[in-house]
Amino acid sequence: MDLINWENLAEFKYLLVLAAILLTTKLLGLFSRRIQLPQVVGALVAGVLLGPVVNAFMGVGTADGFFSSAAGSDQLFGMLSELGVIVLMFGAGLETDIHEMRKCGKASFIIALIGVIAPLVLGGFVSYFFITDSDSQMQILKSVFIGVVLTATSVSITVETLKEMGKLNTPASNAILGAAIIDDILGIIALTIITSFADKSVNILFVLLKIVLFFVFAVVLGVGMYMLFKWMNKHTKRDSRRHVIIAFAYCLVTAFVAEVFFGVADITGAYIAGLVLSMTNRKRYLENRFSTLSYMLLSPIFFACIGLTIEVPSLTTSLMIFAVLLTLVAVATKFFGCALGGKICGYSTKECFQIGAGMISRGEVALIVAKKGESCGLMDPNLFGPLVIVVVITTIIAPVILKILFKEKNGKANPTSKLKSA
Numbered sequence: 001m002d003l004i005n006w007e008n009l010a011e012f013k014y015l016l017v018l019a020a021i022l023l024t025t026k027l028l029g030l031f032s033r034r035i036q037l038p039q040v041v042g043a044l045v046a047g048v049l050l051g052p053v054v055n056a057f058m059g060v061g062t063a064d065g066f067f068s069s070a071a072g073s074d075q076l077f078g079m080l081s082e083l084g085v086i087v088l089m090f091g092a093g094l095e096t097d098i099h100e101m102r103k104c105g106k107a108s109f110i111i112a113l114i115g116v117i118a119p120l121v122l123g124g125f126v127s128y129f130f131i132t133d134s135d136s137q138m139q140i141l142k143s144v145f146i147g148v149v150l151t152a153t154s155v156s157i158t159v160e161t162l163k164e165m166g167k168l169n170t171p172a173s174n175a176i177l178g179a180a181i182i183d184d185i186l187g188i189i190a191l192t193i194i195t196s197f198a199d200k201s202v203n204i205l206f207v208l209l210k211i212v213l214f215f216v217f218a219v220v221l222g223v224g225m226y227m228l229f230k231w232m233n234k235h236t237k238r239d240s241r242r243h244v245i246i247a248f249a250y251c252l253v254t255a256f257v258a259e260v261f262f263g264v265a266d267i268t269g270a271y272i273a274g275l276v277l278s279m280t281n282r283k284r285y286l287e288n289r290f291s292t293l294s295y296m297l298l299s300p301i302f303f304a305c306i307g308l309t310i311e312v313p314s315l316t317t318s319l320m321i322f323a324v325l326l327t328l329v330a331v332a333t334k335f336f337g338c339a340l341g342g343k344i345c346g347y348s349t350k351e352c353f354q355i356g357a358g359m360i361s362r363g364e365v366a367l368i369v370a371k372k373g374e375s376c377g378l379m380d381p382n383l384f385g386p387l388v389i390v391v392v393i394t395t396i397i398a399p400v401i402l403k404i405l406f407k408e409k410n411g412k413a414n415p416t417s418k419l420k421s422a
Contacts, residue, residue: 014076018077018301045307049307091290092177111359112179115183141194146383148369153180153365157395162406172342183359192204210261217257218258226276228246240285331360334356335357360398362391
């Protein structure tokens, strides 16, 4: 009789995977903090250790790895990871000062616009010399599509870093969050335009109409939720737990409707839901409850799964050069491009660089866009290797630069200056 029932391993291995994720992300997070880095860097490294490193040691691929096989989008941890980023962005919305957000509306648009145009143009230009296609028009389209991939911004990494430092409500942080939403919309438009050349069934005007309708929907539903919370606050003063349930349901429904019906990212819907509830009297109560949920379970899974799903690419010399150039373009265009947008709008030099650093991370968003291009023939499979390198480096470097820029030389938090009229 075997001491271990191996037949139950597949059914219950998720318990071991979860324990490993929670422990390694926390231990490496503490180590990161010890060496003056954001804890999110440790969580990302934990995912890489449990994924590519363990897989390489065992001689298996991502699909067969003990930990990484559980991180697919159709698996439990893949779904929890998606829920984690939704809760993270919902919490960011709750913590946002809506009045400060209004001040930087114009600035956010300018920052996002430059932050999309710069990587689109330079990324497409660099890619053109590494993409070969017998059809010159397709070569241009594929090059431009690489530029579109580089326009993506994964603001969830930035949000977690800013929360950790207690800097989620500075002028620069509000500009980052506002620009990230606009960046998402501009990215969808750019993606729609480029894919319409390869897929004639894509209607640009219809996509733009859906985006407009989403914000109409968000405003109408937001007004309804605001009135509901105002009524509940008046009639249910003793028991606040129902506020949490209703708020969570509102967040999930808004995220679902944004993604499925309007083609807008689910995290954008979650963030807007958080913004609406940030204007209610239950703001602090909701912040505390969702912060616990995120910190204890969902955030570690999300950040670890980014590392778990990375596949170590096999690169030729040409592709390695392409990866280096693409990474430099990815970092420089967002960092300096968005900083330029901030400078135009009257931010201080330090705030401009904080904004630029906050927009660097591409995260899983770039890979999702790349997969979309592959399905319509605009993305060659051998180019995924360089993109994976871009994702890894930008995801790790962004919180490191943010940590440096938000600290004074003596280690104290940097008191941000007031935003000039934008």
